[in-house]
Amino acid sequence: MKSLKQLVENLNSKVMLSDCLDFLRELPTESVDLIYLDPPFFTQKEHRLTSRQGEEYSFSDRWNSKNEYLDFLRIRVLEMHRVLKSTGNIFLHCDNNASHYLRIILDDIFGENNFRSEIIWSYKRWSNSSKNLLPNHQVILYYSKSLRYAFNVIFTDYSPTTNVDQILQERARENGKSTYKKDEEGNVISSGPKRGVPLSDVWEIPFLNPKAKERTGYPTQKPVELLKRIIEVGSRKGDLVLDPFCGSGTTLVAAKLMDRQYLGCDINSDAIALTKARLEQPFMTESVLLKKGAQAYNTKTDYEKAILDELNCTVVQRNRGIDGIIKNTRKDDLVAVKIQRQDESIDEAVSLLVSAGTKRKCKKLVLVARSDIPKEYPKNMVVLQGFNLQMKVSQLSK
Ligand SMILES: C[S@@+](CC[C@H](N)C(=O)[O-])C[C@H]1O[C@@H](n2cnc3c(N)ncnc32)[C@H](O)[C@@H]1O
Structure with a gap:
């Protein structure tokens, strides 16, 4: 069995199963160009997820106290400071559970004058309304080791x-x-x-959607797109990138795709197995949202928008069978609306609405026809003619 030291020295063994404290202690001083760490966030939860293939992954983020958590990170970040080159950069990913404490720890260890940015990773995620603002961002604290840090200016539109x-x-x-x-x-x-405009510190990068090919099933997996941007900002080709809490290996995949050297470790053997498998065929799911912009999903014509507005609907994009759901009905009284498209026969439109509406357990269906009224349609369907919309929501929900 090779020692940790031998393994770290061996360039072919860049991913290690280890507590990152032991791993970091074996690394030479000033040997790494960029460190990204995505440690547990002090959520006081057990994070569990099952992959599409049925594998269960989990890691614990439970602590006896906040101080225990902060001490855990402080000693590890001290080692990270030691192994970082004087031109190096460190990016610490966290959220509102502890970002305010971690900023102070980083100020202590790296020095306030080496604080570079508080990056806000902003995304859209829906959850049930609670008496609070919906949390839709996480924080990445960016520090350099000195003022001679590597930095690539990126321009945006x-x-x-x-x-x-x-x-x-x-x-x-x-x-x-x-x-x-x-x-x-x-x-x-x-x-x-x-x-163009220099890249700002607010990064809108979509969260990995559940169907993304890149998604491994590892809890709290970050998008490769996010890591690519960090690596692009803070390192050059051939540089050594280290992720001491590598999880499913996202950072290492991004580093490999961008021709950087990489080193990673995790205390969880499932995470290491997953990372090794991902590194054999590194790839990234391209975000259509990022490539084309949010407007690309907004496919309704003015005619359709006017009708949906008239019927007081929440507009539904990306579904052939449902264009809108009538607002403010009760949970068991869902009303789905479909507007017949120009390239659809009226019978096709009926069948698309029935199938999409039944799947979502809609009680009533509203079809807005372009010209002809269908000869046959189910009892729970109301057919309106688009050019002469008379029926209002109040009548539909009776
Ligand atoms: C938030 S996850 C990282 C997710 C990762 N960025 C990704 O995209 O998949 C945190 C990881 O830290 C690992 N971890 C917790 N304590 C550790 C320690 N002392 N040393 C190394 N890894 C640790 C957990 O096993 C978990 O995989």
Whole structure:
């Protein structure tokens, strides 16, 4: 059996089953370029999930006290500081359970002047309403080891509200304020095409959806897309990336896809097996939402939107059988609405609505027909003619 030290030294063994404290202690000082850690968040929960293939994965995030949790992280982050190169960067992923305490620990260990950013990872996730704001972000605290840190400026597109002068303008400072630079005649001086807007500290990257090919079934798995961005910001090709709480191996997959060296460890043997399997065929699910923008999902025509609005519906996208659900009905009285499409016969429209509505246990169905009324349709269906919408929600829910 090889010692931990021998294994760490062996370049072919880059993923280890170990408590990261032992693992880190074996690493040479100033040997790593980028560290990303996604430790337990102090949720006081057991995280469990079952993969599509039926494997059960879990890890514990239960602690006797907050101090126990903070001490656990403090000694490990101290080791991370030691192994990080002087040009290196560290990204600590956390959430509102402990981010405010962890910021202080990082200030202590890395120094306040090496705080670089508080990155907000923002995503949309739905849950039942409770008496609180829906938590839709997590925090990634970014520190460098010194002021000589590696950093790649990334440019993004201008927002749709930016006008052409703002894009082409050259900036000047007047009385301490930034203004457009103008010539003697008062015309805005063009600086020529720009590369875009530097990436901000709010990152909108979708959460992995349950059907994403990339999803392994490991609880709290992060998207490769998120890790690719971190690695892109804080390292160069060939650099060594370390994830001491690697879980399903997302960071290492992203590092491999981006031609970085990688090192990872986890205390859980299932996580290590999963990581090794993922690294054999690393891939990333491309987010359609990111590629095309949220508007790409908004496929309703103005005609359809007007009808759904008239019927007081919550608009449903990406479903051929249901275009809207009437708002404010009782849970057992769901009313599904479908608008016949131009390329559908009326019988096809009936059958699509019946099948989608039955699957969702809808009590009533409303079909908005473009011209003909179907000869046959079920008793729980109301057929309206699109050009002459008279029936209102009140009548439907009687
Ligand atoms: C939030 S998960 C990481 C998820 C990972 N980023 C992913 O995308 O799959 C935290 C991981 O830390 C591991 N862990 C907990 N204590 C550890 C320790 N002392 N040393 C190494 N790993 C540990 C858990 O087994 C779990 O896999």
